[in-house]
Amino acid sequence: MAAHVLRLRLALLFGALRGHAGHVVRVVLGLVILAAATAGACWALLTMRDAAPDAVRTVTVLGGSAVTLGFALAPLIGALDDPLDPRRFALFGLPRGRLAGILVVAGLISVPILALIAIAVCAAIVWADHGVPVAIGVVSVVLGVLTCSLFARVCGALASLFLRERRSRELSGVFVLVVLVVVVPVGVFLASLEWRGAVPQQLLRAVDALALTPFGAAWAIPGALAAGQSVWPAVLVAVATIVALGLLWLWAVRRLLTTTERPGTGRERAGLGWFGVAPGTPGGAIAARSLVYWFGDRRYVVNALVIPVAAAITTVPLLVAGVPPEIVALVPVPFAALFLGWLPHDDVAYDSTAVWMHISGGVRGVSDRVGRLVPVLLVGVPLLAVAVPVATSLHGRWAILPALTGVCAVLFLSGLGLSSISSVVAPYAVSRPGESPFQQPQRTSAGGAVAQGVVMLGVLVLSAPVVWCGWLALQGDTTAATTALWGGLAIGLGVLVVGVVIGSVVFERRGGRLMEFAEST
Incomplete structure (x- = not known):
């Protein structure tokens, strides 16, 4: 059954290239843009082989935290149907725990995850050039990718349960304001720092704080070792995050399989504006x-x-x-x-x-x-x-x-x-x-x-x-x-x-x- 679900996942990926000409053009254009962005990120990381460890640590932790947050927010903001929604597999009669595990593995086969793996591998290569053991880099990649995938699974399930037919331009506007509250102050703060050839201490303290959060812990493991710090706090936070997300995913699968999806095409709420969001x-x-x-x-x-x-x-x-x-x-x-x-x-x-x-x-x-x-x-x-x-x-x-x-x-x-x-x-x-x-x-x-x-x-x-x-x-x-x-x-x-x-x-x-x-x- 697991192999069958994985084959279905691959078929869905290639099936996105079928359809009318306009759809195919949009998909191809999106893939080209994503491939270009991935290549640019990989090249930028590989050019840091000779950079100071603090600079590499800052880039990987900040970038990894931002990417992880993006995987968590994307299902909440977007209104796309999830092809791996557990309710689609209810007729197979699989045990809930086994189905949850199969869907997590199938979720790793996606274009964004593959792009993330490529970038994470380049980061591991850079850390290897700075004397970090390859095993530590591999652990960081595995934990980081699993964290991103589980965040996407869990947040997608929560959106399916609680935000169904409630996502609209008003709700998107709220998310834009939330992002504005975070991005603009951070941007002003970074612009105010005096670099003088080294990473400012304020930024290093921010990186240390992110290293103890679910978003940055997995990506901070190699940097902690390179900086002579203990890697165990970051490892424990990363593992605890995966365990917590795994438990949330199991609960979400059980809830999705035991609740009925609300009917309707969304037209019933069309035009309600804020009343459809509140x-x-x-x-x-x-x-x-x-x-x-x-x-x-x-x-x-x-x-x-x-x-x-x-x-x-x-x-x-x-x-x-x-x-x-x-x-x-x-x-x-x-x-x-x-x-x-x-x-x-x-x-x-x-x-x-x-x-x-x-x-x-x-x-x-x-x-x-x-x-x-x-x-x-x-x-x-x-x-x-x-x-x-x-x-x-x-x-x-x-x-x-x-x-x-x-x-x-x-x-x-x-x-x-x-x-x-x-x-x-x-x-x-x-x-x-x-x-x-x-x-x-x-x-x-x-x-x-x-x-x-x-x-x-x-x-x-x-x-x-x-x-x-x-x-x-x-x-x-x-x-x-x-x-x-x-x-x-x-x-x-x-x-x-x-x-x-x-x-x-x-x-x-x-x-x-x-x-x-x-x-x-």
């Missing part, structure tokens, strides 16, 4: 509706676009006043964090009469509060993740990065917590749906200005200790920078949790008042 819970539905408003309603779009403009304008008077540019470079990011956290302070009012759906449906307050925060988190976290390292790079001293991160975290998260309370305690009239964002209704009281001011002042008061630590870090106190980081995260998360809890209770108790407000504005 979980099928009250909080998920509210989050999806809020996302639709945030990216489609002109009032939300204008508010979001004003934030970076307002943050950038703050630099002008500072530069005119003679403040050093390296200090001014740090100012816009905390201002953006403050305004992002403050943005949803009147979110209920923007719903207008649509808020009746939440109240009449008996939605719990926590679902309403958390669901409304999803859009601003989805926008704010990537924006700050990119802006903080960029501002730090412009400042020129990376020791300030923890302090700036803590200050932005406390301003952003505290603002969200207080806004969760303000939007149900003191909502005020805003422009109605479809009206100009710049058209504001007449108000008979100053309640709106008071609500805005209280939220802003509350955020500043709660953030004051962290801002003070950030100022000390700017004067050169590295201990204050660490204090600002952890203090900002602790205070910000604490205020966010407390704000959501209080806002949830108030929402449930003031449902009637909120309906009256929505009908009267």
